Amino acid sequence: MKRPAIAGILETAVYVDDMDAAHAFYSEVLGLKRMVAGERLYAYDAGPAQTLLVFHRGHTGDDVETRGGTVPGHDTSGxxxxxxxxxxxxxxxxxxxxxxxxxxxxxxxxxxxxxxxxxxxxxxxxxxxxxxxxxxxxxxx
CATH class of the missing domain: 3.10.180.10 (2,3-Dihydroxybiphenyl 1,2-Dioxygenase, domain 1)
Structure with missing residues (x-):
């Protein structure tokens, strides 16, 4: 079977403890436009077809049920x-x-x-x- 092509990286993520400080930094210092604001994540426009996801550390480990399906839990440390x-x-x-x-x-x-x-x-x-x-x-x- 021929391997399908990858078109690029769509999202990159970081995990933070202080969502307000993260938003001030990413929006005010770096000038990124926030596209989504929620309790567990903010999503920023990082360029054409590129998204920076800022996750609230410790709030993303469980699966999240959506109308479209389940988003698997994920987390990182450090x-x-x-x-x-x-x-x-x-x-x-x-x-x-x-x-x-x-x-x-x-x-x-x-x-x-x-x-x-x-x-x-x-x-x-x-x-x-x-x-x-x-x-x-x-x-x-």
């Missing part, structure tokens, strides 16, 4: 990580902006392929990255 892609010519602007908002840049990396990354944390300690191409062979621009 700090998560994900990266936003940005244009190379926006790296300096992002660095300055993060500094102005009091967001501590914890690391910067220049990758062998030539891309660059800025690392920082959200209020719950999740490690976020702003990355410019080229970084991975499939991330050219």
């Amino acid at each position: 700090h998560g990580h994900f990266a936003f892609k940005i244009a190379s010519d926006e790296m300096d602007a992002w660095r300055s902006y993060l500094q102005e908002t009091g967001t501590l840049i914890i690391s910067e990396v220049t990758w062998p392929a030539g891309g660059h990354s800025l690392y920082f944390r959200d209020p719950d300690g999740n490690v976020l990255e702003l990355a410019s191409a080229p970084l991975w062979p499939n991330f050219l621009a």
Whole structure:
């Protein structure tokens, strides 16, 4: 049987303890538009056909019954990580902006392929990255 194709990553998730602090950070500091607000999750528009799910840690372990079917429970512990892609010519602007908002840049990396990354944390300690191409062979621009 031929393997069907994967079209990309639709959702990325992090788990947080303080939903209000997470919303202030993701909406006000990073400028993401919240599409869904519930007790156990917020969903943000993270780019064309891309969604960031912010789950309330400890409130997602049980299955959730919906009219359309069952959403299996899930959870994680510790700090998560994900990266936003940005244009190379926006790296300096992002660095300055993060500094102005009091967001501590914890690391910067220049990758062998030539891309660059800025690392920082959200209020719950999740490690976020702003990355410019080229970084991975499939991330050219």
